[in-house]
Amino acid sequence: MEPLIKVEDLHKIYNPGENEVRALDGISLEIQKGEFVAIIGHSGSGKSTLMNMLGCLDIPTSGNYFLNGKDVSRLSDNALSEIRNKEIGFIFQGFNLVANLDAVGNVELPLIYRGLGKQKRRRIAVQALKKVGLGTRMKHKPNELSGGQQQRVAVARAIAAQPPIILADEPTGNLDSKSTKEIMNILKALHTGGRTVIIITHDDEIASQVHRVIRIIDGRIEDDYLNEEREDTHYVF
């Protein structure tokens, strides 16, 4: 079967020339549909750059990136926008909610850019918020919500458009242990539900909770292994 994500010899070089920084230095990897992957590395290891590449937020200096078999490494800005909208649900460390929109408004954002009508959008957004347990907080603005609740809004936004890939960049980085557990449970449930979930983290504890761990050091894949000992708990969503 064709892998969902296939990366070949990906390079990203900043400041080419004397002071060049090789953020990615020849990454090749494949991720199958339905996998639950953690990309782990210290700050400066290149994991965020890899996440930007996988999320189609940036284009590589060289190498190829096939998403669903289609080469997306040389696409235009607008084409990448469309792919992000359809294929990828983002969850960020800093939540990245729009401050002057309420919870529903934030969840509706990707649906607006997909071109859905007002009522359909509202219905999908409300459903997504209920799924993450925020059915009673829909009209709250981000500053009226706790960190954990904000991140759940962000998760609702990521899953609302039903993208095949969930890309989470340090999703628990700003959260306390209780909220961390909640968010991880939601991500595990998403994986169980058939989504491909990729978490970028520096935290070994988080990495130990997923199936497959890819460790990045200095822009290269250092290690790529399966957490065999992990219990296969099924979280019901």
Next chain:
Amino acid sequence: MGQFLEYVKMALDNIRSNKGRSFLTMLGIIIGITSVVTIVSIGNGLKKDVVDASNEQNNTVTIQANEDEVTDTKIITGDDIAYLKTSLNDSVQSVSAAETSIGKTTTRKGTFDTYITFTTPDYENAQYTSPLVKGKYFTDNDVSNANPVCVIDEIAALYLFGNTNVIGMSLELAVDSGIQEVTIVGIRETSDDMMEVEQTYQMMGMEKSISTLEMPYTTAESFGIPLDAFSSVSVTVYDPEDASKTASSAVQILNARHQNLGDAPFMQQKPLNLSDMFGSIMDGVTAFVALVAGISLIVGGIGVMNIMLVSVTERTREIGIRKALGAKTGSIIFQFLCESAIISGMGGLIGILLGGALTALISALEIGGIHAQLSWPAVVVATIFSCGVGIVFGIYPARKAARLSPIEALRRM
């Protein structure tokens, strides 16, 4: 772009959440549009007033000696004038000729500057003269006997004697080289124009008024001014439509009476086309002032651009989020353009309303006697221009916003 309304709503939401700032940004446009609309409306009203006023003149025509045909232009005699009056039909209100001079009047109250009109009896009904309120006008008899009589206006009577019961009283008039006792036979109402002149003099602190005095033209000689004929005669008709016909018959009659002087010793004085002249002057002045006011619109536009740039910087993160979630370059440009166009469009709308209100106020209060008239072309141009300002000055910030790379934008905290 199919979701036009979505972007308008986003823009409105953002304007609403920054009410104070949005209003201050609009203020520049509001002031610009208000001034342009008001100024053009005032110009419009002034032009109409001037054109109306100069069109009024058309019921008087002036026949003058043709300078190309005759050497001495003082050829219209009292007889000519009397003959014209009887020859022309009933449509004629007045046929008169006049020469003016400046002198001094002395009464017990003192000596006053005086403006003297040496004229014919029919001057009583000439254009721009007010009705008599006391006594009567001097007569043909007074003219033929060169009787030293005069008609003065009310305000002059008040200055010269302290009251208006002055019929039969005399004053001492000095003009040119002569001094003479003159008896008052009639009093005219002071015209509104003269009242205004009086008020102006008083405001300027001039105590003594300039009185006006009308006398039989034949009395001029006794002051040392030879005046037995005039170089022009004014014919006033009741109905302005008769003016040109009356003018040509008056010219014919005079030419016939003075055949010995040549083929056509008389001609109608070309009326100055004041309405066109003033109209185009007013248009020019209005356009110039409106242009100056229009510059404030550009300043307002720069204000919009400045705030939009600030907004882009402030909302870098939001733009990053939107782009990460799938917003295309066009969507971001459109969102920001909508915002600047709405801000300046709303400013324009408020400016038009304010300008309309100011115009109505100026008209209602007749400030400076101006009847301002709302200029619809100015309103239409102002609307288009204000939205245009928003779009033109919004493009740069909007492009700046749309070109942000999502990772750069998200990285900024």
